[in-house]
Amino acid sequence: MSKADFLNCPAPRPVPADFDREGPGRFFNRELSWLAFNWRVLEEAANPDVPLLERVRFLSISGSNLDEFYTVRVAGLRGLVRAGVVKPSADGLTPAEQLARIDRTARELMAEQQVIWTALQKELRKERFEIVGPEDLTGADRGRLADVFMEQVFPVLTPLAIDPAHPFPFIPNTGFAMAIKLRRREDGAPLEALLPVPNQVSRFIKLDGGRPGVQRYLPLEGLLEVFLKQLFPGYETMGLLTFRVLRDSDLEVEEEAEDLVREFEIALKRRRRGEVIRMTVSAGAPEDLRDMVVEEVGSSRDEIFEIDGMIGMAALSELIDDSRPDLLWPAYKPRVPERVQDFEGDIFAAIRQKDMLLHHPYETFDIVVRFLQQAARDPNVVAIKQTLYRTSKNSPIVAALCEAAEDGKSVTALVELKARFDEAANIRQSRALERAGAQVVYGFIDWKTHAKISTVVRREGSELVTYSHFGTGNYHPVTASFYTDLSLFTCDKALGRDATRVFNYVSGYAKPEGLENLKISPLTLKSTILECLEEEAAHARAGRPAAVWVKVNSLIEPEVIDALYAASQAGVKIDMIVRGICGVRPGVQGLSENIRVKSIVGRFLEHSRIACFGNGHGLPSAGARVFMSSADWMGRNLNRRIETMVEIHNPTVHAQIVEQIMAANMADEAQSWVLRPDGSFIRPGADQGEAFNAHHFFMENPSLSGRGRVGTGDAPRVAQRREEPT
Structure with missing residues (x-):
């Protein structure tokens, strides 16, 4: 499969008249869909609207993405072939057939990486930033390099x-x-x-000396x-x-x-x-x-890739530093929510006033860190519970938990050891927590704990008040600077009880009963999604407004996809933002003509998971059911992991998600790729200089629920415009 099979085809290939709407062709293949995503990442490396070193960064990301894809996904498929497995995946391809298509696509993608790298080097030279070879070295260069070689x-x-x-x-x-x-x-x-x-x-x-003002690298x-x-x-x-x-x-x-x-x-x-x-x-x-x-x-021969150029594109990330700010995105400083400032940094007081939703990285992740640091030093705090799936090497969150435990507070840390490629770091963190006196829990052997929850129990007068944090992303200050995620802070009693029940479930294996406002995988999250889709279909059949908005990183769970198709056939208007893997085939008459799917790839990595159901009112609407979640709509997340999905009832937070966050993402054109029925993507806003850019909008406008004394009346909403599938 070639680049043209994935991106910017002049016209989509028509769906055959005899297309089997109940056959495996109704699903796109997971692995090929992921490769299509990496093509979109690679396209940003060739995008002239992106600063030059940021284009190098995108090229590096496409390389590291492909490395991980091979070491995990391709490795798994090869294992199935070696074991003689011929059972097809949901889309009808056997492991061997998938490997053959992956190989053709990956070889073209790697060749395109070299073409783009050659072009980028020419542009970098114009900006006095050069990658040189041995043939370019002067005698003085070789003399200076001799010391570098011998010493380093x-x-x-x-x-x-x-x-x-x-x-x-x-x-x-x-x-x-x-x-x-x-x-x-x-x-x-x-x-x-x-x-x-x-x-x-x-x-x-890095080469010293040479022409003044020119950076050179060998x-x-x-x-x-x-x-x-x-x-x-x-x-x-x-x-x-x-x-x-x-x-x-x-x-x-x-x-x-x-x-x-x-x-x-x-x-x-x-x-x-x-x-x-x-x-x-x-x-x-x-x-x-x-x-x-x-x-x-x-x-073996089929595992060999011959490269005429740079081997190991992931290493290009080493070239990106702060020495050339003119070749990077303009600096952006995340906002501190006005409400937190109104209370002079007292995060508990800000939460007590009302629920608060932060939209990272536009609102600083430092508030999440300070929430736990304040809890660690507050003499009225008696207990802290925290999930840790991925976090940074010298994590300030782990440091705060250690401080709290050393101060005699009851600290429970639920550390997930199976966070792929972060296992070693998580083991080190768990050892440090245990030394500090925290209770460290490792959860289920079969299921990863991917939920993002933190609770702080604080004595206030004669009561114990639980302050909860629910997130869509990891407790990782580094990735929080470029991942878009949501953080909900609340002292809602029902959510506090639900969060505690989830911790008890993971630590004691006792299934929680009577969850009041929280849905969890693998028990109730998937069934809730299916029920909401069926309810929306019922609204459509009854002639009421019916709409669904979804934002996830990946969507491949067959039962959920079939439920989306059924809702579309009932007349529900479904708009989805799926950054990466997507098994949904949109825009097929009689199957998915009411489904529109797009992917946003830009300055920040879209990571938040949100679902909005019109609930008989359409979208956007104050009457919609709105959820934020840690789970993508994949089999592993819905059936084999501990995940959470929180229903939003606070009116301001509800409006922020529906009328601001989701509406802006839906309206984005500048960074959006629209998925077509044949599996190719087109970028309708690529040639429109004034196309709406959701990332720019969020950087320039404050969030609704973080407003302080100013209130929310003047905070911008986004008018929503729905386009039919292309």
């Missing part, structure tokens, strides 16, 4: 001869290395050698090529091969493991030795050298 690189390198006495070493996941074909000068004796490069070595070396492989004589004295180089290895990084945990933490520590070590999933090699190397490396690494 040489000490961590271990050149290895490859012969019967020196077997080929293990190359770990994401391992980068250089294979060299050498000849001894004194007698012409051949030698094959390997130069593994530790991940701790920077991929780009890729690491260029530096190694220049100084091969120091690594192999007495030899001349006859051929080079640079290569990078990706391995299976999925984890399997024994269900009956006695000590879950210990099992994960062992599993992390096993991850280094996963089977090879993809190997990228430099073009133009001697064929015998390439064959030797491929055989020794243990890679």
Whole structure:
């Protein structure tokens, strides 16, 4: 499948007249849908409206995305093929068929990455920002680099001869290395050698000196090529091969493991030795050298990607720093909610006045951190409970929890060890919490705890008041600076009781009974979505206004998709923002003609999960049912994880989500890609300089529920315009 199959086709391929609306073709394939998303990310690297170094960042993201896709999703499909599994997925493709289509698409995507990188380098040179090769170095450059090489690189390198006495070493996941074909000068004796490069070595070396005002960078492989004589004295180089290895990084945990933490520590070590999933090699190397490396690494021919250019696009992120602000997005400082300022920073007082919804990163995530820091230092706080799925390395949230525990407060931390690629960090955090005296709970073995909940119990007079925080994103201050997420603060008694029941469920395995305003997976969240869709269909059949707005990262759960189709056929107008994977085929007559799907890809990563149901009033409406959730609409989130979905009753928060956040996202054109019935995407606002940009709107306008004494009357709403599917 080519780029044209995914993006900006002149006209969508028509759906055949005999299309089976009940067959597997009603679903898009999960893996191909993800690749379509990564094409959209890559397109931002070629978008002239994006600052130049931000385009480099998008290129890097497309590379790291593809790496993770291979080490997890492709690895899983290869495992199914090896096991002889031929059962098709919901869309009708067998694992082998999926792998064949993935391979064709990924090869074209990686080729396009090189084309874009070549173009970006030309534009960077115009801005006095250069990526140079060994051939561009002056004698003065080489003299200065000699010191850099000997002091910063040489000490961590271990050149290895490859012969019967020196077997080929293990190359770990994401391992980068250089294979060299050498000849001894004194007698012409051949030698094959390997130069593994530790991940701790920077991929780009900044060059000092040269022309004033010009930043220059030399890729690491260029530096190694220049100084091969120091690594192999007495030899001349006859051929080079640079290569990078990706391995299976999925984890399997024994269900009956006695000590879950210990099992994960062992599993992390096993991850280094996963089977090879993809190997990228430099073009133009001697064929015998390439064959030797491929055989020794243990890679098959269909896992080899030959690259004429940059290997390991993810490493381009090293080039992006603050030294060239003119090539980055204009600096943006998140707002502190006016209501918090009205109460001189007392977050509990601000919440007591009424519920407060923060829209990150436009409102600072620091309020979430300060909520827990204030709780840790407040003598009236008696207990804190906190979920931790992903958090930063030196997390201020974990520090606040440790401080509270050391102060004698009852602290319970629900740490999810199975947060993919963050397991090691979470283990370190759990050890620190235990040392501080916190009660650390690891939750279910089979189900990840993905819910985002924090509760603070505070003694106020003769009562214990529970302050709760529900989020759509992780408790991670770094990602909160560029992920769009929602944070709901409330001291609503029912929500406080519900949050406590969820913590008790995860710690004690006792199913909660009598949840008042909270829906949770895998018990009631999916059934609530299905019930709301059916209720909306009933409104449509009765002639009442019927509409649904959905915003998620991924949507592939077959039963939910079929419910969306049924609602569409009943006449419900359904508008969805699905950033990444989407299994819904919109705009098909008789199946989904009332469904419109788009993806927003821009400065910030859309991450919040929201669902609005018109409830017989249409949208936007004060009478709609509105929910915010930690869950995407995927099988794993709805059936095999602990997730939450909070129904919004506070009128101001309700209006903020419906009339401001969702309306602006629906109105966005500048960053939106519209999904068409054939699976391709078109960007209708690409050539419209004045197209509405939701990110710009949120950066410029305060949120409704965070308003202080000014009130909410003058806060902007967004007029909603619905377009029919293209």
